[in-house]
Amino acid sequence: MTILGRILIVEDDPNDVELTLTALTDYNLANEVVITRDGQQALDYLHCRGEFNTRSSGNPAVMLLDLKLPKVGGLEVLQQIKSDERLKMIPVVVLTSSHEEKDMMKSYSLGVNAYVVKPVDFHEFVNAVKELGVFWAVINEPPPGSVKK
Amino acid sequence: MAYWNQEFQRIHSPIVRYGFSVVSVAIAVGVALALGYYEFRDVELPVLTLAIALTTWYAGAGPSVLAVLLSSACFDYFFTEPLYSFGVSGRDLPYFFIFVVWAAIVASFSAVRRRIEDSLRQARDNLQVELEQRRHREDEIRKLNQELGKRAAELEATNKELESFAYSVSHDLRAPLRHMVGYSELLQRQASSLLDEKSQRFIQTILDSAKRMGNLIDDLLAFSRIGRAETRKTEVDLEQLVKEVVAEIRQDTKSRDIAWKIGALPVCYGDRSMLRLVIVNLVSNAVKFTRMRRPAEIEIGCVDHNKKEVEVFVRDNGAGFDMQYVDKLFGVFQRLHLPEQFEGTGIGLATVQRIIHRHGGTVRGEGAVDKGATFYFSLSKAQHAAEMTENAP
Numbered sequence: 406m407t408i409l410g411r412i413l414i415v416e417d418d419p420n421d422v423e424l425t426l427t428a429l430t431d432y433n434l435a436n437e438v439v440i441t442r443d444g445q446q447a448l449d450y451l452h453c454r455g456e457f458n459t460r461s462s463g464n465p466a467v468m469l470l471d472l473k474l475p476k477v478g479g480l481e482v483l484q485q486i487k488s489d490e491r492l493k494m495i496p497v498v499v500l501t502s503s504h505e506e507k508d509m510m511k512s513y514s515l516g517v518n519a520y521v522v523k524p525v526d527f528h529e530f531v532n533a534v535k536e537l538g539v540f541w542a543v544i545n546e547p548p549p550g551s552v553k554k
Numbered sequence: 555m556a557y558w559n560q561e562f563q564r565i566h567s568p569i570v571r572y573g574f575s576v577v578s579v580a581i582a583v584g585v586a587l588a589l590g591y592y593e594f595r596d597v598e599l600p601v602l603t604l605a606i607a608l609t610t611w612y613a614g615a616g617p618s619v620l621a622v623l624l625s626s627a628c629f630d631y632f633f634t635e636p637l638y639s640f641g642v643s644g645r646d647l648p649y650f651f652i653f654v655v656w657a658a659i660v661a662s663f664s665a666v667r668r669r670i671e672d673s674l675r676q677a678r679d680n681l682q683v684e685l686e687q688r689r690h691r692e693d694e695i696r697k698l699n700q701e702l703g704k705r706a707a708e709l710e711a712t713n714k715e716l717e718s719f720a721y722s723v724s725h726d727l728r729a730p731l732r733h734m735v736g737y738s739e740l741l742q743r744q745a746s747s748l749l750d751e752k753s754q755r756f757i758q759t760i761l762d763s764a765k766r767m768g769n770l771i772d773d774l775l776a777f778s779r780i781g782r783a784e785t786r787k788t789e790v791d792l793e794q795l796v797k798e799v800v801a802e803i804r805q806d807t808k809s810r811d812i813a814w815k816i817g818a819l820p821v822c823y824g825d826r827s828m829l830r831l832v833i834v835n836l837v838s839n840a841v842k843f844t845r846m847r848r849p850a851e852i853e854i855g856c857v858d859h860n861k862k863e864v865e866v867f868v869r870d871n872g873a874g875f876d877m878q879y880v881d882k883l884f885g886v887f888q889r890l891h892l893p894e895q896f897e898g899t900g901i902g903l904a905t906v907q908r909i910i911h912r913h914g915g916t917v918r919g920e921g922a923v924d925k926g927a928t929f930y931f932s933l934s935k936a937q938h939a940a941e942m943t944e945n946a947p
Contacts, residue, residue: 420733427740473725502728504775505721525732525768527739 410466410542410551411437415447415482416500417474421523425469425500428534434542439465444477448485451492464495466551467541472501472508480511487516494548496541500534568616575617578605579624583632590633598633599653603660610664618661626654713782720778727771734764766899770887773901777886780908785825787913789936792819792866795826796854799833807841811848817855820864821936828909829933835902836868836929842896843927844872851926863915863932871926875919883919906931 412434416422422440429435441447447470449455453462468486472479479499486492498519499512512520521537524530541547582605586598602625610618631638634646642650738760746754796816804814822829837852844850853869875883875890882888884907889900907917910931921927 418729418733420736421729424733424736424740501725502732503721503725504772505725507721523728523732525728525735526765527732527736530732530736 409434409437410545410547411439411463412538412542413439413441413447413450413465413468415441415444415468415470415474415479417442417471421471424527424530425534428531429538431531432535432538434535434538437542443475444479444482447482448477451486451495464492464548464551466496466545466547467537468495468497469500469537470497472499472503472512480508480515483512483515483517495551496545496547498537498541500537571613571617572620574613575609575621576624578609579621579628581605582625583628587632598629599656602629602653603657606657607660607664610661611668614668615665618665622654622657622661625657626650629653716778717782720775720782723771723775728768731764731768731771735761735768738764770899773899774886777901777905777908780828780831780905780912783828785828785912787823787825789821790824790826790829791821792829792856792864792933795830796833796837799830799837800854803834803837803841810841810845810850812841812844812850812852815851815853815855817853819854819856819866820858822864822933823936824913824933825909828912832906832909832931833868835906836931839902839929840868840870840872840927842872842898843874843891844870845896846873847871857930862934864935865930865932867928867930869926869928874921874923874925874927876923877921880919880921884917903929 412429414422414425416425422442426435426438426440429438439450441450446456447468450457450460451464453460470479470482474482477485479501483497483499486495486497493516496518497516498521499508499517500521500523501508502523503509504522509520519537521533524533579602582601583598586601589597589601606618606621606625609621627640630640630642630650634650635643738757742754742757742761749757793816796819800814800816804812833854837854840852841850844852851869851871853867855867855869857865857867873891873896879890882890884903885900886904887900888904889898903917903919906929910917910933913933915932915934917929917931919927919929
């Protein structure tokens with residue numbers, strides 16, 4: 406069995422969560438997935454605080470981050486992660502609906518590892534999520550200190 | 555300034571002016587007589603010429619003539635032998651004559667001086683009027699400028715609003731679409747064995763429509779982005795650009811029988827990526843609408859009108875269009891063919907027009923049903939554009 410890295414998904418839309426999980430399940434990538442529904446929850450998870458204070462420490466192998474989130478927005482989450490010594494090594498992939506150059510520029514200047522626009526076509530969407538999951542959770546060697554199974 | 559103003563205040567009523575003449579001569583005569591009474595000698599000449607000068611100065615030419623005549627008469631009557639008669643003795647004739655000449659000279663000098671003063675005053679008045687007008691114009695310009703500034707701010711606000719509108723369209727409208735497509739696909743997968751053919755078709759229609767709407771949104775966003783993006787104008791070798799685009803399109807049309815013909819094209823002045831989009835749109839249209847032709851003929855060339863502009867055309871032998879609808883060709887989402895015949899959202903030519911308009915050029919189309927179509931766009935030549943910038947101040 407290949408070593409599977411933990412995937413942290415930050416997504417507020419339940420439909421998108423379900424579709425993403427469906428895509429990951431299709432390729433047996435869904436075992437080590439954590440879902441957080443807004444930016445605050447995601448940061449709580451990463452810092453092992455609040456509702457996550459009992460979780461075993463360790464960073465996810467990859468974080469799939471939506472930009473438009475309630476409470477703390479995606480770009481702000483990204484900024485906080487990349488300016489935190491303990492978190493900045495986590496590979497972050499922005500997975501968003503936004504085609505806007507503005508968002509893209511901002512994300513890259515904050516040090517995002519990849520920027521993926523969610524395709525409208527379902528097959529393409531499934532494909533994109535699968536490729537992301539396979540690459541970041543299986544192929545890519547995550548930085549030391551990441552949770553593996 | 556106040557001094558001059560006072561100087562220029564002249565007497566206007568004729569009665570007062572001639573009265574002034576009479577009174578000043580009378581006073582002069584009185585003063586001369588009084589001085590003569592106190593044994594001062596020969597004061598009458600300067601006193602009377604002073605009266606003439608003053609009259610000319612303040613009352614003008616007519617009263618000055620009157621003053622000369624009056625003072626000559628008074629001089630004759632009061633101060634030349636024989637006294638108290640208008641007769642002049644032979645001995646005093648030169649003296650009297652000199653007085654008359656002297657009085658006339660003083661009057662004419664004063665008159666000349668007065669005329670100069672008058673023209674000077676007029677010039678000053680004109681200047682003042684002009685100054686007033688200029689101040690008025692400046693006020694107007696300032697007002698217009700303010701209005702322009704306000705308009706610019708309004709425009710900027712509208713632009714911002716539009717931008718955020720486009721942003722939320724791109725962001726929020728796409729999510730539900732993606733869900734429609736996603737869940738329809740899941741339903742198709744989950745229930746394919748349970749659904750009859752009709753239900754399958756329904757799901758397929760939902761899918762197709764959602765995808766189509768996704769394309770429409772993308773096209774509309776791209777179109778609005780063209781309007782907002784800044785143009786970065788450089789010299790663009792059109793021939794090279796066209797060859798690049800055609801080479802790319804050829805890759806995708808290997809199965810088709812297309813006879814390409816690319817003429818010599820000049821170097822133009824414009825935004826390379828935008829002009830590329832123009833050529834891509836026009837050439838892909840030509841490829842699309844010649845689908846049923848074997849061989850399809852696509853020609854790209856230019857008509858050299860003058861040294862300022864060049865008109866580039868893309869000609870095909872495809873489906874063409876009815877010239878009756880030529881006005882609709884360049885509208886957003888305007889289509890002249892059924893979606894079953896030729897796919898597309900109808901944004902291509904609108905994009906072409908928008909880009910060419912932003913470059914200060916024009917677009918037009920010619921065609922006939924089943925006889926092919928030709929699309930023209932005009933651009934400034936690089937040489938002319940360079941000259942323009944050189945000549946600019």
